[in-house]
Amino acid sequence: MSVEKISDGSLWDEFVDTARLAGAVVYDDARIADDAVRAEGIRYLTRIIAGGIPITMEAWDTDFPQLIKFLSPTIQFGLPAADCCYHWAAVEAGRTYRVSGNRGTCRVFDVETRSGHMAHLGDWKLLDRSSDFEFGPNGEFELTISDTRQDGNWLQLPEGKGCIVIRQYYYDWLTEEPAALVIERVGAHYPPAPVSPGSVAEGMELLKAWIHNVPRACRHAVEGHYNAPADALEFVPIDFGWADLLYGRGHYTCAPGHAVIVELTPPVAPYWGIELVSHFWEAHDWHLRQTSINGHQAVLDADGVFRAVIAHTDPGVPNWLDTAGHPVGLIAARYFRAETTPVPTLRTVPLAALRDHLPADTATATPAQRQESLRARALSVRRRGCDA
Numbered sequence: 001m002s003v004e005k006i007s008d009g010s011l012w013d014e015f016v017d018t019a020r021l022a023g024a025v026v027y028d029d030a031r032i033a034d035d036a037v038r039a040e041g042i043r044y045l046t047r048i049i050a051g052g053i054p055i056t057m058e059a060w061d062t063d064f065p066q067l068i069k070f071l072s073p074t075i076q077f078g079l080p081a082a083d084c085c086y087h088w089a090a091v092e093a094g095r096t097y098r099v100s101g102n103r104g105t106c107r108v109f110d111v112e113t114r115s116g117h118m119a120h121l122g123d124w125k126l127l128d129r130s131s132d133f134e135f136g137p138n139g140e141f142e143l144t145i146s147d148t149r150q151d152g153n154w155l156q157l158p159e160g161k162g163c164i165v166i167r168q169y170y171y172d173w174l175t176e177e178p179a180a181l182v183i184e185r186v187g188a189h190y191p192p193a194p195v196s197p198g199s200v201a202e203g204m205e206l207l208k209a210w211i212h213n214v215p216r217a218c219r220h221a222v223e224g225h226y227n228a229p230a231d232a233l234e235f236v237p238i239d240f241g242w243a244d245l246l247y248g249r250g251h252y253t254c255a256p257g258h259a260v261i262v263e264l265t266p267p268v269a270p271y272w273g274i275e276l277v278s279h280f281w282e283a284h285d286w287h288l289r290q291t292s293i294n295g296h297q298a299v300l301d302a303d304g305v306f307r308a309v310i311a312h313t314d315p316g317v318p319n320w321l322d323t324a325g326h327p328v329g330l331i332a333a334r335y336f337r338a339e340t341t342p343v344p345t346l347r348t349v350p351l352a353a354l355r356d357h358l359p360a361d362t363a364t365a366t367p368a369q370r371q372e373s374l375r376a377r378a379l380s381v382r383r384r385g386c387d388a
Contacts, residue, residue, distance in 0.1 A: 002201035002204065003198055006197050006201055011201060011204050012204075015211075018212055019045075019049060021212075022048070022211050022212070023045065025041065025044075025216065025219055026042060026044075026045065031279065032279065036325060037279050040278055040282075041280060044278070044280040047074065047076055047077065048077055048214055049207075049211060050075055051070060051077060052206075052207050052210035052211060052214070053207065054068045054070065055068055055088055055117075055163075056117075057200070057203040057204070059089070059090060060161075060202065060203055060206060061090060061192065062095065062161055062185070063095070063185055064188060065091060065184070066089060066090075066183070067089050067099075067183050068087065068089065069087055070088045071084075072386060072387055073286065073381060073387055074387075076282035077218060077280075077281065078214070078218055078281060079218075079221070079247075079277060079332060080282070080283050081283065081292075082273070082286035082291065083107075083170050083171070083173075083271075083273050083292065083294050085167075085168040085170070085384060086166070086167055087165070087166040088165055089164050090161065091113065091158075091163060091164055092160065092162065093147055093158065093159050093161075094147065094157075095185050096146040096186040096187070097144070097146070097157075098142065098143070098144055098186055099111070099142070099143040099145065099164070099181055099182070100143070100182060101141060101179065101180045102138070102140060102179060102180045102181070103135050103140075104139060104176070104178045104179035105175075105176045105177045106169055106171075106176050106178065107169050107170055107172075107296075108168075108169035108270065108271050109131065109133070109168055109179065110166070110167045110169075110244070111129065111130060111143060111165070111166050112126060112130075112155070113128045113129070113156060113157060113158055113163070113164050114164075114165065115159060115160065116160075116161070116162060117206055118163070118214070119207070119210035119213060120209055120213065121214065121217045122213075122217075127157075127162070128155045130155065131244060133153045134152065134153055141179075141181070145157055164183075169336070170384060171271060172296050173297075173377065177384075178383075178384045178385040215280075218281040221281060222280070225249045225250060225251050225330040225332075226251050228251060229250070230251075231345055231346050231347065232250065232345045232346060233248035233250035233331065233332075233333055233343060233344045234248065235247060235248045235333075235341055236249060244337050245334050245336055246334070247333070247334060248333030248334070248335075248343070249330070249332055250332075250344070251330050251331065252276075252310050252328070252329055252331055252346055253327065253348070254311065254328075254348070255327055256327070257351050257352070258350060258351055259311040259348070259351045259354050260310035260311075260347070260348050260349075261308070261309055261346070261347050261348075261349060261354075262274065262306075262309075262310060262331070262344050262346055263305055263306070263347075264306045264307075264343075265305055266298070266300070266342070267335045267341065268339040269295075269337060269338035269339065270336050271295060271336035272295045272333070272334065273292060273293065273294035273295065273333070273334050274292065274293055274294075274308065274321075274331065274334075275293075275321075275331070276291045276292070276310070276322070276323065276330070276331055277329065277330035278326075281330075284326075284329070287377070287381045287386075288374070288377075288378055289324055289374070290322050290373070290374065291321060291322050291324065292321075293319055299318040299319055301359045301362060302359065302361050306319065307358060308320070309321065309354065310329075310331075310346075311323065311351060312325060313351075315351065315354055316365055317354075317363065317364065318363050320370075
């Protein structure tokens with residue numbers, strides 16, 4: 001039927017209608033009260049479409065898979081971590097795939113296999129995954145993905161069509177090196193088949209499902225942030241998240257002239273991080289603003305406690321979380337393989353009296369230091385290959 005719809009033009013009309021109806025996520029949401037959030041919402045919907053095209057129309061080819069960077073500073077959805085670089089590739093049962101290259105030096109490196117397509121989030125199920133691979137002395141890496149177990153690094157393929165997801169979590173943005181990887185199907189015979197009505201129709205159906213399903217699933221998850229306690233984060237699983245991560249969710253309210261102090265005794269964990277999140281479950285423009293802080297970047301006070309300040313303007317402390325002008329927003333935490341689950345707490349104070357509510361030894365960040373740290377942050381995005 002979809003192939004026939006290419007002939008009569010109805011498949012394109014259905015795509016346009018799906019994109020039009022997606023606007024309900026912005027314009028039918030009673031929580032959105034100002035045009036600044038609506039503007040972010042329109043940008044978000046364009047990102048949903050732009051992010052869906054590569055993994056539906058361009059790379060849903062399991063015979064000639066490609067590693068697609070499906071999240072970036074400008075393509076965001078589904079609570080991306082500011083510390084993470086994400087890649088995706090299509091795979092299918094009955095084949096054998098090889099991922100090879102160099103692991104790089106990121107803090108955490110993880111690969112998983114999933115059944116189905118992200119466009120159908122409810123059926124996008126984890127099958128196999130690992131963060132504990134064997135590497136060569138200089139980071140050399142080779143992974144086999146197949147139906148049956150192989151020697152060395154191996155992950156199992158799902159039944160039917162599915163995908164792999166590679167995550168690189170960075171701690172020291174200024175020095176850790178990105179992975180350099182390729183994927184290939186073992187025994188592939190080149191060239192691939194040309195574009196056909198069937199392949200385009202399949203991709204268009206997936207793209208329609210993507211535009212319909214993903215914003216709605218994310219909006220449902222966002223409601224959980226608003227329903228969390230006003231003074232603390234709560235930790236919950238995310239069905240399509242990463243099994244080794246504990247996810248904390250919450251929200252803040254920061255009126256002009258006020259600041260919100262986030263307090264956390266850091267978990268015993270290889271990685272932890274905290275970030276501000278948009279109403280559309282995006283990490284707020286983290287490449288140009290300090291909207292996230294991880295365990296390496298955090299400056300702890302003498303008592304070992306991490307204290308960050310959510311504020312609209314620079315409060316002059318290292319651990320500033322920039323609201324990007326939003327008086328109400330979401331906050332998220334991630335702990336990787338944590339031995340404990342300490343809960344971040346939130347309290348609102350007058351900005352003018354901020355220092356009265358912080359330890360006397362709280363460090364100071366000068367305007368010049370802030371500019372240099374933001375510049376280094378922006379440049380690290382390109383160095384680590386996290387941008388488009």
